[in-house]
Amino acid sequence: MQRTSVHRVGEQRWVRWTLICLALGLTLLLLVMPLLLIFVEAFSGGAQTWWANLTDYYTLRAIGLTLLVAALTVPLNLLFGVFLAWLVTRFEFPGRKLLITLIDIPFAVSPVVAGLLYLLLYGSNGWLGGWLMQHDVQLMFAWPGIVMVTVFVTCPFVARELIPLMQQQGREEEEAAVVLGASGWQLFRRVTLPNIQWALLYGVVLTNARAVGEFGAVSVVSGNIRGETNTLPLHIELLYQDYNAVGAFTSASLLAVIALVTLLVKSFVEWRQARQRAPLHEQQEQG
Amino acid sequence: MSITLEQINKSFGAFRALDDISLEIGDGQLVGLLGPSGSGKTTLLRIIAGLESADRGRILFQGEDVTGLHVRERRVGFVFQHYALFRHMTVAENIAFGLDVLPRKSRPVAGEIRRRVGELLEMVQLSHLAGRYPSQLSGGQKQRIALARALAMQPQILLLDEPFGALDARVRKDLRRWLRNLHDELHFTSVFVTHDQEEALELSDQVVVMSAGRIEQVDQPQALYARPDSRFVFDFLGHVNVFDGTLDGRLLQQGEAWIRLPENREGASSVQVYLRPHEVRLQLQPVAHAHLPLQVEAINLIGAEVRLELRPCGWEAAQLWEIGITHAEFNAWQPRRGDRCFAVPDVGHLFGAGNAAPETLYWG
Numbered sequence: 001m002q003r004t005s006v007h008r009v010g011e012q013r014w015v016r017w018t019l020i021c022l023a024l025g026l027t028l029l030l031l032v033m034p035l036l037l038i039f040v041e042a043f044s045g046g047a048q049t050w051w052a053n054l055t056d057y058y059t060l061r062a063i064g065l066t067l068l069v070a071a072l073t074v075p076l077n078l079l080f081g082v083f084l085a086w087l088v089t090r091f092e093f094p095g096r097k098l099l100i101t102l103i104d105i106p107f108a109v110s111p112v113v114a115g116l117l118y119l120l121l122y123g124s125n126g127w128l129g130g131w132l133m134q135h136d137v138q139l140m141f142a143w144p145g146i147v148m149v150t151v152f153v154t155c156p157f158v159a160r161e162l163i164p165l166m167q168q169q170g171r172e173e174e175e176a177a178v179v180l181g182a183s184g185w186q187l188f189r190r191v192t193l194p195n196i197q198w199a200l201l202y203g204v205v206l207t208n209a210r211a212v213g214e215f216g217a218v219s220v221v222s223g224n225i226r227g228e229t230n231t232l233p234l235h236i237e238l239l240y241q242d243y244n245a246v247g248a249f250t251s252a253s254l255l256a257v258i259a260l261v262t263l264l265v266k267s268f269v270e271w272r273q274a275r276q277r278a279p280l281h282e283q284q285e286q287g
Numbered sequence: 288m289s290i291t292l293e294q295i296n297k298s299f300g301a302f303r304a305l306d307d308i309s310l311e312i313g314d315g316q317l318v319g320l321l322g323p324s325g326s327g328k329t330t331l332l333r334i335i336a337g338l339e340s341a342d343r344g345r346i347l348f349q350g351e352d353v354t355g356l357h358v359r360e361r362r363v364g365f366v367f368q369h370y371a372l373f374r375h376m377t378v379a380e381n382i383a384f385g386l387d388v389l390p391r392k393s394r395p396v397a398g399e400i401r402r403r404v405g406e407l408l409e410m411v412q413l414s415h416l417a418g419r420y421p422s423q424l425s426g427g428q429k430q431r432i433a434l435a436r437a438l439a440m441q442p443q444i445l446l447l448d449e450p451f452g453a454l455d456a457r458v459r460k461d462l463r464r465w466l467r468n469l470h471d472e473l474h475f476t477s478v479f480v481t482h483d484q485e486e487a488l489e490l491s492d493q494v495v496v497m498s499a500g501r502i503e504q505v506d507q508p509q510a511l512y513a514r515p516d517s518r519f520v521f522d523f524l525g526h527v528n529v530f531d532g533t534l535d536g537r538l539l540q541q542g543e544a545w546i547r548l549p550e551n552r553e554g555a556s557s558v559q560v561y562l563r564p565h566e567v568r569l570q571l572q573p574v575a576h577a578h579l580p581l582q583v584e585a586i587n588l589i590g591a592e593v594r595l596e597l598r599p600c601g602w603e604a605a606q607l608w609e610i611g612i613t614h615a616e617f618n619a620w621q622p623r624r625g626d627r628c629f630a631v632p633d634v635g636h637l638f639g640a641g642n643a644a645p646e647t648l649y650w651g
Contacts, residue, residue: 172371175338178358179365180385180440190388194375 038256041249053250061227062235062251065143066212069231073150073211074204081158081203086192089166090174100163103156111153115220118149141223146231149217154210158203165199198273205269209262213255288349288443288476289314290335295344297330304330305341306500312493314349317470317477319487322497323523328480329448331497335478336446337361348444364437364475368449370429372421378432379404379417385440407435410469427458434466438473445470447479451486463490484524488512496520516644521561521636528562528608528630530579543601546632547576549648559638561645564611566634569595571620576650579630581608583622593617600627 043050053059088100106114122129122139132139139145177191193200215233222229230238232251239248290312297305305327312318320328333339335346337358345354353361372381380387386400395403408414411431421429430450437445450466451459467490470477481487487494488508496503496511496519504516515521532541534556539546546560573580581597584607592611599608610630612620622628636645 172367172369173373175358176365176367176371176436177373177384177388179336179338179363180388180436181359181362182384182388183359186388190384191373194373 035256038249038252041245042253044249045246049246050250050253053247054254056247058227058230059235059247059251062230062232063254065146065230066232068143069147069150070208070211072147073154074208076151077155077158077207078200078204080155081162082196082200084159085162085166085196089163090171103159103163106153106156111149111214111216112220114152115149115217118145118152118217118221122148140221141225142229145221146218146229149221150211150214153214153217154207157206157210158200161199161203161206162196165196169195198269202266202269202273205262205265209259212258290444290476290478291345291347291350292331292335293345293347295331295334295341295346297327297334297339297341303500305334308344308500308502310495310502310505312476312478315474315476316492317467317490318479318493318495319491320478320480320495320497321482321484321487321523322503323482325499326497327500328482328495328497332446332448332478332480335444336363336365338365362440362442362444364440364442364445366430366433366437366445366447366450368452370421370433372429372433372436374421376420377417378413378419378421378424379408381421381432382407382436382439384436403439407439410438411435426454427462430454430462431465434469443475445475445477447477449480449482451483452481459486466490488524496523498523514647515636518559518561518638521645526564526609528564528567528610529604529606530560530562531604532558532560534558541602544579544599545577546579546635548637549576549650556640558640560632560648561636561638562630562632563634564594564609566632567608567610568631568633569610569612569628570631571628573629574631577629577631579632581628581630583624583626583628585624586622588614588617595622597628597630 042053084099084103088096119140120126122132122145124130124133124138124140126140129140139148173191173195174187177187182190213233214231215237218231219234219237222231222234224230224234224238226235226238232255236248236251236255239245239251290310292308292310295305295308297303308327308331320331322328330339334341337353337356341354345352347353348361373384376384382404383400386395386403389395394400404417405414408417411434413428413431413435416424416428416432421432424432434450447466451462454462463486466477479490488511491508493505494508494511495505498519504511504520506514511520512524515524521527530539530541530544530546532539532544532546534548534552537548537551539548539558539560569581580600580602582600583595584598585596587594587596592613593616594609594611597608597610608630633649633651635648635650637648638645
């Protein structure tokens with residue numbers, strides 16, 4: 001290779017290497033080291049202790065509650081996200097732009113504030129909470145409250161993935177399907193859904209990751225009843241405050257594994273989406 | 288199947304998209320909706336299909352009111368401007384879609400569907416592409432697949448929205464001819480939208496010229512070109528040379544230029560004479576009935592005749608005049624930029640004040 005005489009910005013060797021080393025160094029220091037440390041700490045008492053900590057009654061309860069929250073949140077937000085994206089990309093109505101902006105509120109607001117808002121509304125002294133109390137319905141400091149705030153915090157993920165895609169794809173394909181006689185359900189299942197499936201999966205993966213890991217909003221409404229309303233992140237904090245570092249890191253290692261799996265799935269989905277957008281040109285030659 | 292539109296009105300907010308449109312399209316006709324963008328032609332097509340609903344008015348297919356009928360039930364074929372092929376389905380799956388979504392009891396068996404798709408692919412001469420995805424096709428191929436998909440349901444009415452708009456000139460011409468043949472073979476009623484006058488005139492049995500949500504004129508192509516009803520149609524269909532002047536008796540004058548009308552008129556008024564390029568000759572000397580001095584501005588040699596662009600001398604026109612002469616005439620005369628000559632009208636169209644239809648003038 002001949003070196004070109006034209007120097008682009010940042011082409012000098014030392015600039016390039018300084019930047020690369022800096023990036024790699026920071027990644028190592030801030031991401032890889034802590035991740036490794038979690039596992040080192042979790043297994044510091046040996047695999048048996050790790051297993052004992054993991055199968056501890058309260059830890060199992062926390063895992064169970066976390067799974068329940070995710071299992072309820074993800075389908076709810078999946079439906080909500082698809083509905084919302086369909087609404088704002090396929091119909092014109094007053095307030096549509098405002099709605100698109102409002103979708104982002106859960107991202108803009110600190111989760112703690114979200115938790116407090118729910119407490120204010122649905123707590124026993126709250127506006128709706130008092131009335132609910134009279135009818136023997138307790139939402140706050142119980143699992144329904146945890147699900148409610150988690151749904152709130154994670155609701156933009158699916159819609160935000162779908163809206164730009166559906167806007168770009170337009171409604172012509174759907175119109176074509178209706179002209180050809182497709183019913184509403186056939187239209188959704190055979191035309192809309194296949195077109196958005198990867199974006200949808202991407203949104204679901206992100207929703208799930210956040211639902212499992214949410215701390216701030218949940219900690220406000222949970223009440224921290226061990227074995228009752230403790231999710232995995234809250235449980236970790238509690239263990240840590242009890243000076244049970246190994247126990248805390250054991251649970252943390254579980255969350256870390258979930259995060260790694262999420263990353264893998266996310267990369268796979270991104271790869272599929274890229275492939276869908278740019279169909280292989282080699283196929284054209286073969287046909 | 289004939290299509291009848293009765294007083295169709297449609298507004299988008301304050302914008303009047305369609306203003307009292309009534310139209311009769313005969314069974315088996317191929318009709319072009321022609322107009323500039325924003326004239327409402329696409330909206331009208333979408334209303335016929337049922338993709339849009341009219342604010343007021345009725346739509347009848349073969350005398351039967353379908354105004355309240357859902358798109359799904361109208362059973363029309365629709366070809367979209369950007370094809371709207373299902374991107375995640377193969378060509379064969381695209382074509383089969385309409386048959387696949389039929390309710391179970393009226394749906395043909397799988398083998399029958401496959402046979403029908405094969406026939407349609409053969410008809411559009413793309414059998415070798417059955418397994419491809421839309422993103423692997425060229426524009427012309429996509430358009431033919433879109434047509435095959437629309438025809439799979441054997442519709443009696445085929446609606447096409449700017450069907451050739453996104454294609455390059457050569458493919459366009461091929462597809463146009465092909466559509467015409469297909470139409471003659473299958474005898475459905477077709478309505479297509481276009482802003483291309485050449486396309487509309489070449490393809491249609493009847494052309495509907497639209498502007499600003501109204502129908503300006505409905506006529507056969509030849510009649511439309513030869514006898515436009517209004518200034519709009521004149522301007523929109525082909526080039527036209529306009530002479531603006533004050534009429535006094537027989538003499539229509541502006542600056543140094545004048546035209547003597549074949550017959551006398553009452554009173555003085557401001558009028559316009561519209562002249563098609565082929566209705567005017569060029570001479571080096573003025574004649575008794577017209578004095579229209581012009582100067583050669585540009586010469587275009589490509590085509591069956593030589594087209595000259597001419598600038599008025601001593602009078603004014605909003606647009607340069609355009610007149611065609613044969614290559615033989617051109618070779619004999621050998622005009623160059625800046626040369627002077629005179630226009631001699633043989634036939635003209637006189638517009639008075641208001642929107643009345645023009646009066647045709649003959650000299651000679």
